[in-house]
Amino acid sequence: MSRWRALPKSFYRRPAEEVAPELLGRYLVRDVGGERLVARLVEVEAYLGAPDRASHAWGGRRTARNEALYLSGGHAYVYFIYGMHFCLNAVTGAAGEGGAVLLRAAEAVEGEAAIARRRGVELPARPGLLLSGPGRLCQGLAVDRRLDRVALQRGELRLVEGEPLGEAEIVRGARVGVGYAGAAASWPLRFAVRGSREVSRPWPWRRG
DNA sequence: CGGAAGATCCACT
């Protein structure tokens, strides 16, 4: 059973655009308060670093907040947004590059009751309500700034092999909420599991 | 030092 083996650092030491689709179907494992919470990733976005105006590392910007982006691939970058929400990224590439993959949506695999409790949602949850959206994902899995900069191979937050998908099962589109980013706003760096009901927003080109 | 905007979510209409 390799399903629960952590993804090695070498997995992340590639361009974010290449890592992102391969993160779909993987499991995010969170050990907190004596509980194990596991979620299967169904939607991610790649952020390319310096050349990407939508990235926090655009133009090589480096501040106290985004410092984790410049760690080597395989670390977590967690930031606070809109005064209320956290977002979780997996850093990609070599140290100093600034690439990352934003984890946008997942479905509960284990510990669903505990996840729902942290989300303030009653079970059974309506599809698309539990972990659909980067802020919801962090709330449900108890991810906050304390996990900024941690390595994702061991410890209380890990990414493991899970169930990798083939290309035919993956859809691709423009990223969400980056309209300010000029040409980069339309780069097709958003990836999701085809047909998943837990994707954070509908795909413009798909009806229903 | 002030202001604006943000990789969002939720309630309400």
Add this chain to the structure above:
DNA sequence: GTGGATCTTCCGA
């Protein structure tokens, strides 16, 4: 579909 909550960060003056 719209707007409010809420606060950190960044940039310009």
